Amino acid sequence: MRQRQTLIRLFTEADLRADRPVALTAAQSHYLTRVMRRGAGDSLLLFNGRDGEWRASLASVGKRAMAAWPAEQTRPQPPAAGPWLVFGLLKKGPSELIVEKATELGAARISPVRTARTAAERVKDARLTAHAVEAAEQCERLDLPRIAPLRPLDAVLAAWPTERRLLVAAERAAAPPLATRLLREPSPTSHPDGLLIGPEGGFDDWELDRLRELPFCSLVSLGPRILRAETAAIAALACWQSLAPAGAFDARQQVE
């Protein structure tokens, strides 16, 4: 729920330092001048995932190109502290919805994977990144989630850093609710958890058996109903955000 009248926020790849001008892309220049009717001298906010958020002034540098001059840092760069999301690739619409909502809900890394039952075959990384950029600009995030290329689930599991817990959403399997797991067993390390969501159709039984055997995996339930895969991803991230790591700490403090 954005307030009106907030400054336009844009993501840039460029370094942000006082009075070091930033060239805006053609698409950004078009958006600012044609869509939003901004011009030289107007203010905007810039972030690049490294240097915090900066207020900058617009300047024209040619007929259609705009640049921005960073004036002052409005927020410092916070440490990246979000969970990693691994999800069975879905069709274009739901996959893009997951990336958009996962960005809003603070995921630090998003990995689409191929599993036994994934039906979707391909994904355009550039489109997923574009959705993440737009979501980050709107939700006032100061970094982008890292979007990994599509890989087989096995490859992601083989490369998984074992000190990072991976919570696996398992429907129809006996597993404690995600909230219970987060409150009862906070991650033993300071690494935010990973969350693994299957594709439409869920995991195959042998996949669940394999996941159960991996020491860093814990199966969890997302409630009594059978959620669509994209709903499961959003619900798991929302629950994680509200309970871990700082959330859970606060909540436990107040319950104890």
Add this chain to the structure above:
Amino acid sequence: MRQRQTLIRLFTEADLRADRPVALTAAQSHYLTRVMRRGAGDSLLLFNGRDGEWRASLASVGKRAMAAWPAEQTRPQPPAAGPWLVFGLLKKGPSELIVEKATELGAARISPVRTARTAAERVKDARLTAHAVEAAEQCERLDLPRIAPLRPLDAVLAAWPTERRLLVAAERAAAPPLATRLLREPSPTSHPDGLLIGPEGGFDDWELDRLRELPFCSLVSLGPRILRAETAAIAALACWQSLAPAGAFDARQQVE
């Protein structure tokens, strides 16, 4: 994440009793025969929000019309126990997304409202209901959320049953996190909470002031980022589902 090979589930308005035939609609008959290639003798599941879930057998009753004969109840009707969702009307796509996901996440009632900053003017109740029916069929819910007609927020607040707590998602206002509120202050009554989500642009300051004064309202935060309105609605319901009422009880038990 649905399993393959599960029976088709359909919502019907008809009563469900053993061997009392149920006429299926033209759309349902078309879906079963043309899209899913089912025919006489095949099994399906029916629910109507009152009589639980029934396994039924398909029968042809004319060239294109199908009927179903309930054979046995597969699940009893559970009591309706979900939260009420009140949301500032959005454009068609995000409003329909909210209804779909709120149905999956167990909302018992969904009320679109007009607020100071809502931009959308109209909503087709029948379309929202169609999204709720499809979501309920897919997520194995046994009832439909009640979808109220669009009304001014004031009218919904004036008619609000005061024994039911209304948790108001307020961005940029000092308010405790929703999870903290749910864990620390469970609803004093047995009525599931209401959740109120503003439109794009949030609530006006005077609206928040009014909401603060209402004895049944409590302001809550949904986290550090500024969520799109539809993300806020989904995240609030996911958090509520995982922590209240049974969830919170379990979680508290295990933390204490």
